[in-house]
């Protein structure tokens with residue numbers, strides 16, 4: 001029998017009905033993991049899960065807003081009920097709200113904080129509690145963004161939440177390390193997804209021009225980094241923020 005990297009592993013991927021989360025969930029399943037796909041859009045979660053199953057993967061859908069405590073506790077219980085345990089969490093669900101700083105509204109901030117920070121924090125807590133109870137370690141990866149590392153127009157609030165996640169994983173090495181759970185963020189730069197192409201039809205052209213590697217990332221670029229960071233090969237990597245951006249954050253403004 002073919003020996004797959006994530007055979008016998010159980011993974012939750014939040015915000016995985018499409019985009020980066022879906023690409024990661026699909027590849028984890030191809031590599032042998034049993035995967036729970038979450039999305040706030042329940043139909044999308046089911047469609048995504050069905051597609052993975054049709055391709056031979058083991059997958060179940062859990063629809064619901066993953067920033068609500070009952071869904072956070074529910075998804076961990078669901079994974080354990082369906083697959084018996086939890087080994088990997090990809091806390092990927094996040095929203096991007098653009099806005100001029102001087103006009104930015106409290107309601108936008110509340111939703112942003114609820115999903116990107118509150119939701120991610122408590123999903124990480126719920127997954128950790130389960131892994132600690134099981135007693136055989138695990139792996140947690142949170143999706144951050146380069147806008148938490150470098151200034152970007154209209155993304156002050158969003159960038160602030162992602163910088164918070166980068167610091168969260170550093171803090172949590174103290175709590176998770178003794179339980180053999182490693183935790184990191186992956187930090188995508190501009191990445192081609194259905195969403196980014198809809199938000200900006202010139203996305204490919206603009207990011208190809210300003211990215212040192214000559215192109216924005218694809219979801220495959222992000223998947224490769226993500227699978228490494230939740231694999232046995234990265235167990236000693238903890239509290240790190242791995243940037244995947246074709247070099248964009250390394251370039252300063254030219255002095256002319």
Ligand SMILES: NC(=O)c1ccc[n+]([C@@H]2O[C@H](COP(=O)([O-])OP(=O)(O)OC[C@H]3O[C@@H](n4cnc5c(N)ncnc54)[C@H](O)[C@@H]3O)[C@@H](O)[C@H]2O)c1
Nearest residue numbers: 015017018019020039040065066092094145188190191195
């Ligand atoms: N695409 C990029 O260029 C880029 C760059 C840096 C970081 N990121 C981050 O990557 C992650 C995924 O981004 P994407 O581009 O794939 O986005 P996307 O919008 O294509 O997909 C995100 C999915 O998450 C779901 N979702 C949103 N809020 C949710 C909630 N509260 N509960 C459950 N599901 C929810 C959406 O319905 C959607 O299907 C996000 O955290 C985002 O901030 C993306």
